[in-house]
Amino acid sequence: MGIALPGPGRCSQKDGIRVLWQGPARWLVLAGAESGTEERLRAIVGRDAAVIDQSGALVSLHLEGSRVRAALSKILPIDLHPRVFARDDTRSTAAGHIGIQIVCVEDTPCYLLLIPRSTAPDFARWLIASSAEFGVGVE
Template sequence: MLNETMDTVPLAERSVAVRLESPFVSVAGLLKAQEGRASKAFAMRELPFRDLVNVRGDLSDPAFVDAFAQVVGCQPPAQPNTVARGNGYDVLWLGPDEWLVRSNALVPAGMLEAKLAPAFGETYAAAVDVGSGYTVVEIDGARTRELLSRGCPLDLHPRLFTQGQCAQSVFFKASIVLIPTGDDRFEIVVRRSFADYFGRIMLDAVASLAS
């Protein structure tokens, strides 16, 4: 009887009843304690439940580019490791035919995929919601680049890696996408499976700043 009842409820209404749980739930206490100690040197907070969509397509296909721009508000960036700004979305270059689109604010999961997929129509393109598999962290402070350099192999000098850019890399053993959003501020896209490890290793690195 329960299954029969649920089958009659529209999918959009069923999703409202789903309880969202942060990938950092297991380290929530540690993160909360760190927020209480936040200083000008370093601060970290999670930006959970962003709409994240992986998009694949061909930039030489005007139908794909136009459909993407109509929904997102900008064309996919063609230059490697750059970010394009749309209507409430950032588009991160991941490869010649791959981008990660993320919302700038908390929005119901799956909204962008539901718009992009039908907009692409018969074009050789795909839009896949990956929001449940990732989360976003914001870090800032005067020693943020120093901290990142302890576990990230990228050259993070502000003359080389600044706003408008992004890069896939690692922080120690955690796969990340790193996005500068200010002089000493970054957003980091982290896989859910690495969230606990990332949170703990980041806080360990923060503690080492004082040593």
């Protein structure tokens, strides 16, 4: 597919497909359903790896703005400063009891958060409430 598998704490992307490192020998591939990515991956890995459709498991939130780093820093126990968390960096972390994966999409700052579908409403309410001072709202 022409995308290098990223190392620890990194992601890579090409042609609308993003690959996130999740642990030793584990990656999460994000692509649109219409891309045919799942079938191509199955053909590439054969019996050497498992390809599992997770499209119904996660909710993605795209967050950006001049105060998004400050807002997320209130609820995430990781350093989001661009010196240590820059474009194409990714981390698995927790916001309270909710496990999330965060990706730095752009240094502007712009982040992609992946949250288990079952806990996404709780996370969204918590994020909005804790970020009200920054003018966070829902579009």
